[in-house]
Amino acid sequence: MMSTSTSWADSAGADNPAPAAASSGNDRASGSSSSSAPRPTRSSYVPPHLRNRPPSSAPASADAPSARPGPGGPTSGSRWGRPSRDFGRGGGRGSGGGWNNRIGGWDRGRDREVNPFEIEDDPELAVSGEQENAGINFDAYEDIPVETSGENVPPPVNTFAEIDLGAALNENIRRCKYVKPTPIQRHAIPISLAGRDLMACAQTGSGKTAAFCFPIISGIMKGQVSQRQRGARTVYPLALILSPTRELSCQIHEESRKFAYQTGVRVVVAYGGAPIHHQMRELERGVDILVATPGRLVDLFERAKVSLQMIKYLALDEADRMLDMGFEPQIRKIVEQMDMPPRGVRQTVLFSATFPKEIQRLASDFLANYIFLAVGRVGSSTDLIVQRVEFVHDSDKRSHLMDLLHAQKANGANGKQALTLVFVETKKGADSLEYWLCSNGFPATTIHGDRSQQEREHALRSFKSGIAPILVATDVAARGLDIPHVAHVVNFDIPNDIDDYVHRIGRTGRAGKTGLATAFFNESNSSLARSLADLMKESNQEVPAWLARYAARSSYGGKNRRSGGGRFGGRDFRRDASISRGGSGANGYGDSRGYNIGAYGGGHGPAMTSAWD
């Protein structure tokens, strides 16, 4: 390899021979070709149908991100470095008084329980973004805007110690190096522990998964151990966590396994595109918490493999996505037409970063006397993300992207390529752009719904590890995925929904780090101009004059208006319903007195009022 200042992008032109990384511009090349002779990368492109090969077993090369000093100071360094393991394999699983120690639960399984913290130490096996909280600037929490509404909202806590989560869970919190609860955790955990239903708006990366997992795990530990038959045909999970993509379900599973380690609470994941029989065997070994995508869950239910009769906790991650047009019938079937206990009997929590009013109305069907909670983000929302919008005709997008990718290296990522996530509108467009990037010497890969699950997971791994530092993605990657070190999100095609834009750019600037988001705007996006300009204003971004003109020209209707006003999630639709309709939602609503607007002021000016008709 040449000097560290010679990044892969240097070789994208014709002048230099391709350095190692450049020749690994696609999945197949991910490991084996990293030391291949320099040659034009054009020839290294492998068409999609030939890419479905198992990842190479080549050891982590010098390209592995562990060598990366990390521009963000000591906190970012700890992400890549091997975390010091200050706990032993058999770490205490103390069971305090009043705690059901669940002996006799899944004992046999526990003997074999893999230590998820050790797995994560292996960079080859590490899948999820670890130590989500470790790099967060907790000082910024003091200014976080919080909005709650509903009856008798339990007060927030300031420390994990204030909550009786149980010794085993506390130990895992320590292992995760979570020092203090994040804002969403401070508010949502007491609400959940009080048994209340919850609709929560909080940006991903702010500790959302833990916020809904801790109370579930704790509740199961405290609860009665029902005698369940290992190996029985039908299994009866106590908790169900649904998410809209397979990769997100995987990520939630990985994370919740850490939280549940040695608690005796078993977490199993089930999603499509992977062999169902393996998942069924895992279920037969016992399951307390089932993490699933909707389709596979329905399949397992129809095979009488899973019953929801014992469900005490239901969590929907990315809940607004789960309840939008495409998903809603499936979710309704699972929640209302299978054998799950009704709302009010089970406990239901919904989480997302965005919550359009009309979706809130739908969601209230699944909730009983719920609390609405909106928590802003560390570093006041998306201020951490520098948003740029550039006017680019469709025909110029590729060359413009190339310019950005070249410029990226000048941004100086300490000799390591920063990760760039490029969103496009269609699966075909994703394949085609990836092909073009690879053909031009850019090490790219792609993830979308037309690829096999193996290919999808491999693409994600290649991206995370830096083997393919450019990922071309459809909206399958827009939500929830925690990919550390995404420096740049490019909206090559601008999404049609402003909420999708919010989720997409949220893949960068995570955990207190800064990020850059660039969108390619042209006439075909004019319907989004107004909401885009408003969003940028709300997050203190400079709005180009030409975009402001588009915004002024366009009407502000349809689904493109901001769902919440303000800079985060949204606000309780029941407040508006009670004003304009003088009535409550379907199942009781809080009066305005529970409403606490915190530091959240002036978020929506007079112009926003019309969005709340």
Add this chain to the structure above:
DNA sequence: AAAAAAT
């Protein structure tokens, strides 16, 4: 119109 989610 598109993406996602079961086989």
